[in-house]
Amino acid sequence: MTIAVYPGSFDPVTNGHLDIAQRAAAIFEELIIAVYDRPLKDLLFNTKERVEMWEKAIDDMPNVRIKPYPGLTVDFARQVGAQVIVRGLRASADFDYEFDMALMNKSLAPELEMVYLVGKLEYLFVSSSRLKEVAILGVDIGHLVPKHVAIAMREKLRRVQGGLE
Numbered sequence: 001m002t003i004a005v006y007p008g009s010f011d012p013v014t015n016g017h018l019d020i021a022q023r024a025a026a027i028f029e030e031l032i033i034a035v036y037d038r039p040l041k042d043l044l045f046n047t048k049e050r051v052e053m054w055e056k057a058i059d060d061m062p063n064v065r066i067k068p069y070p071g072l073t074v075d076f077a078r079q080v081g082a083q084v085i086v087r088g089l090r091a092s093a094d095f096d097y098e099f100d101m102a103l104m105n106k107s108l109a110p111e112l113e114m115v116y117l118v119g120k121l122e123y124l125f126v127s128s129s130r131l132k133e134v135a136i137l138g139v140d141i142g143h144l145v146p147k148h149v150a151i152a153m154r155e156k157l158r159r160v161q162g163g164l165e
């Protein structure tokens with residue numbers, strides 16, 4: 001059985017992420033979406049919130065599970081018995097970053113394969129950071145994220161901007 005891990009910060013999950021997860025779930029027998037607990041960037045949503053948003057997004061995908069992880073992706077992949085790490089590619093900038101990362105992962109865990117899926121055309125411009133940037137300025141991002149994520153985003157921004165978080 002081939003188990004694949006799809007790792008990321010997912011702050012928050014977007015339709016671009018969901019598309020990659022759906023396509024990976026159609027290729028591999030089991031897909032584990034790995035929500036990185038401690039990325040080196042400022043996050044809007046905490047780990048529990050990012051995990052819950054994914055759980056709601058995949059409730060119709062029986063071979064997909066969500067798990068948070070705190071350390072190296074290759075260590076997590078080994079722990080869950082995965083053979084493959086899946087990532088999405090949007091542009092050459094993603095490729096440059098991923099190329100180095102793939103070589104590093106290969107040197108750390110030669111038995112794991114990195115598999116890259118090119119993003120769907122209509123979501124190639126979608127990144128969590130760009131969505132947060134425009135949502136803060138009042139743009140409706142409802143067509144670019146699952147419905148429950150758009151609602152969570154509005155509520156989070158209301159709380160953050162109101163000084164409640």
Ligand code: ADP
Binds near residue numbers: 010017127128
């Ligand atoms: P990171 O893992 O760098 O924190 P993200 O959590 O935003 O980044 O994304 C996780 C993975 O999903 C990465 O492989 C990223 O390239 C990919 N990805 C993000 N947005 C899209 C998109 N719109 N289309 C395809 N892949 C995407």
